[in-house]
Amino acid sequence: MACFLVSAAEAVIVKSAEKVAEKKEVQSEGKSGHAAATKLPFSVKLRWLSRLLVGGAILLAFEHVWHGEVVPWFPFLTAMADPGDAAEMFHEMATVGVAMAVLVTVVWIGMCIVADKIVARASHGQEVEA
Amino acid sequence: MTLLITVFAAVISTVLWYRRKNDDMRLGTLCFLFWGASLMWLVDAIFEYAELKEAYFTPALEDLINDSFLGLSVVALALVIWLVRLLISDPKGSVRSALTKQLSGQ
Known part of the structure; x- marks a missing residue:
């Protein structure tokens, strides 16, 4: 009936949160002088979640x-x-709306863990080659 | 059927994203749209299955046709959203160069 509203609110x-994290990362980059290239910024990961939620909410709104x-x-x-x-x-x-938001968030957490491992593997490979 | 069509669209767009040579086509947008919707409809399907039990897998022909039509419409909407976003962000500069060409032609 309006289950997509829960995901839209999230x-x-x-x-x-993504905008706040982005601002903090820019500030910390400015202080340290360089970006940490071996780890994905948290704002990038939050962008994935917001895109998943917005994408799903738009298409579900159309269904409604x-x-x-x-x-x-x-x-x-x-x-x-x-x-x-x-x-x-x-x-x-x-029930349905909260379950949708929870599932998307759980999948996103899995995505973040896998992405971090892939980035760590890639940077480890570069270190070995060097 | 809507879930099935969206999952197929999500898989195809992800394969295309994986095979991309650069990010000119912004295929990530399509992946997020389709995967987000697929996950949400999966939850919807689970709740519906809990309510209908095995009847969930034997829908009436009319419902099946309506759901298929909805699934295809959802794919069309997602493609339009992606295309509009692509043309506005114009990563290859094609729109800009076309407009500049028209300006210089006048």
Whole structure:
């Protein structure tokens, strides 16, 4: 009914965190004089998460428009017109919506671990060659 | 069916991203769009399966057609989003050079 809203809300929070992390990284690069090339910046990893969440939320929002659950006029969600439907919608957001956001985040954590290992392997290979 | 079509689109776009020679086509955008949606629809499918049990795998023909049509529309929307983003970011400078050529032609 509106499960994509949970992911969309998480995407907004992650995007803000990404901007803060990016700013901090630029500041720390300025202090140390060079960037740490052996590790992926946290802001880059956060960008992956925000893109996964935004991408999924956009396509799911389209699905909800397709099924007539999202409309272009106030209150935008057809379930909001009826208190019974609204309660069902909030229940779906709390179950399906939260599960979606959790799964995307868990997959992202896995992506980060694998990416860090690949980068470490690549930099270790460069050290051995040198 | 929507999930299946989106997963296929995600796999194809990831293979194309892996085989890319440079980042001119911004294929990463497509990967994130399709994988994000696939993961979310997977959760939707799990909840639906928990509710319908084995009936989940034998949908009515009308539902199947509607879901397939939705899946293809989702792929089309994602491709349009990717194309618009590609043309706006213009990493190869093709749009810029086309516009400059038109300007110099006037």
